[in-house]
Amino acid sequence: MKLILVTGFLGSGKTSLIIRLADLFCKKDRKTVVLVNEIGDIGIDNMVMRKLGLNVWELLNGCVCCSLAGDLVDMLHQLVSDHAPDFVVVEPSGAADPSSVLKALSFYKGPVLDKIAILTILDPLRLHVLMEVMTPLIVSHMKQADCVVIGKSDMATSDEMTFAETTARKYNPSAPVVPFSTVQYFNDAFYKEIKTWTK
Amino acid sequence: MDKMIFEPLALEQMWRRTTKDHDWVPVLLDYLSSLGSLCNERFPSSLVGHIKAMAGFSSGEFIRFSVVSPGLPVGVDGHIPKDCTSLTLTVNVLVYGISRFNLESLNAEALLQVLYRWDPAFSVTALKRLNVLNKNIYDHSNTIMFKEKHNE
Numbered sequence: 001m002k003l004i005l006v007t008g009f010l011g012s013g014k015t016s017l018i019i020r021l022a023d024l025f026c027k028k029d030r031k032t033v034v035l036v037n038e039i040g041d042i043g044i045d046n047m048v049m050r051k052l053g054l055n056v057w058e059l060l061n062g063c064v065c066c067s068l069a070g071d072l073v074d075m076l077h078q079l080v081s082d083h084a085p086d087f088v089v090v091e092p093s094g095a096a097d098p099s100s101v102l103k104a105l106s107f108y109k110g111p112v113l114d115k116i117a118i119l120t121i122l123d124p125l126r127l128h129v130l131m132e133v134m135t136p137l138i139v140s141h142m143k144q145a146d147c148v149v150i151g152k153s154d155m156a157t158s159d160e161m162t163f164a165e166t167t168a169r170k171y172n173p174s175a176p177v178v179p180f181s182t183v184q185y186f187n188d189a190f191y192k193e194i195k196t197w198t199k
Numbered sequence: 200m201d202k203m204i205f206e207p208l209a210l211e212q213m214w215r216r217t218t219k220d221h222d223w224v225p226v227l228l229d230y231l232s233s234l235g236s237l238c239n240e241r242f243p244s245s246l247v248g249h250i251k252a253m254a255g256f257s258s259g260e261f262i263r264f265s266v267v268s269p270g271l272p273v274g275v276d277g278h279i280p281k282d283c284t285s286l287t288l289t290v291n292v293l294v295y296g297i298s299r300f301n302l303e304s305l306n307a308e309a310l311l312q313v314l315y316r317w318d319p320a321f322s323v324t325a326l327k328r329l330n331v332l333n334k335n336i337y338d339h340s341n342t343i344m345f346k347e348k349h350n351e
Contacts, residue, residue, distance in 0.1 A: 010248035010293050011267035040209040040291045044253045044263065047289070048276070051261045094248060094293075095205065126268055133203075133246055133295075 001080065002114050003088045005101060007141050008121035009130055010094030013151035015045040016182045017121055018089050022054050024194065030086040033057065033079050037064040037072070039093045055083065064092045065100035073107045080110045097137060098144040120145035121180070124156040124164040131167065142171040147193050153179035203246070206299035208292040210306065211326040214254075215285045221320040223279045226313065227252070227264060227288070232273050234309040235266040238294050241305060245296035254279070254286040287326065 004021070008014045018034060025032040036046045037059040046058040057079050062068040076088065092101050098118060105116065120141045123130070130138050142148060148168040150161060161179065168177045178190035216223065231252055238245050250266040258280055265274035279286065292302050310323055 011251075011265060038291070039293060040207045042209050042211070042289050042291065044251050044289060044291055047253055047255060048261060048263050051255060051259065051277075123267065125271055129246070129268075 001085060001088065001111055003090060003105070003116045005090045005092065005098065005116065005118045006121065007092060007096070007098045007101075007118060007144070008094060008151075009123060009126075009134065009138060009141070011126075012094065012121045012123035013180075013182075014091050014094065014121055015048065017119070017149060017151065017180060018091055019049060019052060019054070020180075020182070021119075021194070022049075022087075022089060025087050025089075031083065032087040032089060033083050033085040034089045034091065035059065035072075035075060035079065036091045037062075037068065037093050037096070039063060039095060045091065055085075063096050064090075064104065065096035065098075069100070069104035070107075072101070072104050076105075076108055077110050095137075097140050099140060102144070117146045118144050119147050119149055121149045121151045122164050122168060123152060124150050124160040125152055127160070127164050127167060139171055142168055142175075145172055145175050147190075148172060148175050148177045149180045149190070150177065151180050154181035154183045203295040204298060205248075205293075205295050206297075206302070208290075208299050208302045208306070210290040210292070212288045212290065212310075213285060213324040213326050214288055215322045215324075216283070216320060217322065218320050221317065223283065223286070224262070224275065226317050226321050227262075228273050228275070229316065230309055230313045231264050231266050231290075232269070233312055234292070234306060235269040235273075237305045237309055238297060238302075239269040242297050242301070245294055248293040248295055250290070250292050250294070252288050252290040254288050256280055256283065256286070 006014050006018055022032045022034055033055045034049055035057045036043060038045055043058045043060050046056045049056045057075055059068050059071055059075060064072040150164045165177050176193050178193060180190060231250060235247050235250055238247055247268055252264040253261060255261040260277060260280055262277040262279050294302060
């Protein structure tokens, strides 16, 4: 079983990316479960994913990097035992620090995880502002990533894309940086990266 | 540097359309972009994280709206059935630097503005305001910093 953690600030496009990823995994006959954590009493992302036919588990009303860390591990144990998925895709809230989520996952004692991959999505349209106001959180997202995805690539200017790529490479020189948009889906570089996980 | 408060607001609203002369999407776009703009106007130091809204329908269809910045267009996914006369809209307002109390006031103001503009085609009833846990849970004091003193 592989676990993919999709991180990124609020509104950066995590849900859209997960919908495409889960669709891709399902087309490859890989049993996929999505675990969504939303801040708030009502989850909107999970409703959307369910409407699209995905197997979604939700953690509401808190953040998996702090108040719901224990619940994340419990839920992971349960969904692994109920569904034995090939892939678990976890969407922490956009306010979650990925290092704290990883710390929580260290308490997971279920079947061995073949891989934990962290996919971080950046919003190139707001990155300038977020790097000024939310610096530690955004930098933490980038530093922890195995792959940095620059979302909304169909809407961003080339300057915005360049800034996002340069920033990602500055904080995480070893991670591949790939563009993504809901219009163009996965480009070759991104698909190649994903293929290494689906082997 | 000041810490930014973060008090998410979750809402459920029943929207009704009294005439079929108007489409649903423009009025909902108007409401959500007005809310985002009001946040920025009244609290210039605030930061819209994500204002998202969704309505689902028995046909299996849904519509989802997403506001990430007052300066950017509102994202829309899905669609509303043609003959729809009422819908329940779930709204999550995730904005840094504005208290839940003030977010509620801004939301009421946005609704009033929009209903006035679209009068008498639409009406709205607040179904419930959902409390989100105590704010300490969201006090990411090590990660959330702010350049200026916020307006509260």
